[in-house]
Amino acid sequence: GEEVAQTPKHLVRGEGQKAKLYCAPIKGHSYVFWYQQVLKNEFKFLISFQNENVFDETGMPKERFSAKCLPNSPCSLEIQATKLEDSAVYFCASSLDLEKLFFGSGTQLSVL
Amino acid sequence: EDQVTQSPEALRLQEGESSSLNCSYTVSGLRGLFWYRQDPGKGPEFLFTLYSAGEEKEKERLKATLTKKESFLHITAPKPEDSATYLCAVQEISGAGSYQLTFGKGTKLSVIP
Numbered sequence: 001g002e003e004v005a006q007t008p009k010h011l012v013r014g015e016g017q018k019a020k021l022y023c024a025p026i027k028g029h030s031y032v033f034w035y036q037q038v039l040k041n042e043f044k045f046l047i048s049f050q051n052e053n054v055f056d057e058t059g060m061p062k063e064r065f066s067a068k069c070l071p072n073s074p075c076s077l078e079i080q081a082t083k084l085e086d087s088a089v090y091f092c093a094s095s096l097d098l099e100k101l102f103f104g105s106g107t108q109l110s111v112l
Numbered sequence: 113e114d115q116v117t118q119s120p121e122a123l124r125l126q127e128g129e130s131s132s133l134n135c136s137y138t139v140s141g142l143r144g145l146f147w148y149r150q151d152p153g154k155g156p157e158f159l160f161t162l163y164s165a166g167e168e169k170e171k172e173r174l175k176a177t178l179t180k181k182e183s184f185l186h187i188t189a190p191k192p193e194d195s196a197t198y199l200c201a202v203q204e205i206s207g208a209g210s211y212q213l214t215f216g217k218g219t220k221l222s223v224i225p
Binding site for chain 2: 048056106
């Protein structure tokens with residue numbers, strides 16, 4: 001597709017529940033990035049992929065967060081045992097060249 | 113210490129009143145500096161990439177410039193549809209080969225008709 005598609009738009013979870021977010025990158029883009037936006041404008045890098053391989057995972061909280069990009073499937077970001085501080089908007093972006101990033105509209109995760 | 117600092121946090125302009133947004137950065141080696149526009153409820157939309165001091169890029173009413181310590185986004189004769197949050201981000205040269213972006217907190221621009 002011509003846009004990065006993120007689903008769902010909104011996700012509500014009770015503390016301790018699992019959350020799974022999906023991202024379909026633009027067709028032909030081999031790089032996928034996940035960012036977390038908290039407190040309106042604080043973006044935090046989580047992880048990036050080159051095709052199905054992890055490219056950079058230096059931002060990932062390893063204990064509860066995991067991510068995958070498998071062939072012919074949307075990429076996913078999973079949070080096990082969500083905590084209140086995981087409430088944020090999670091953005092996925094795809095790129096052809098690691099420079100110009102195209103962002104999706106985000107998934108708003110609310111942990112109650 | 114923040115690597116990317118944007119000012120002002122918020123800016124109200126009358127339609128047609130030109131102004132500039134500032135982004136100052138501290139990195140050991142700059143691979144690129146990026147400007148994005150973000151509308152409410154949407155993801156950031158790419159505007160410009162600048163790579164070296166002295167570089168300038170223009171798009172419609174926007175012009176981005178870069179020095180060794182800061183970048184400016186100049187808005188000439190803004191219109192209400194230019195209202196958005198403008199984000200600056202840097203990509204640092206790193207031995208680990210990371211291409212992650214470090215974002216500033218943005219400038220929320222409101223253009224009043």
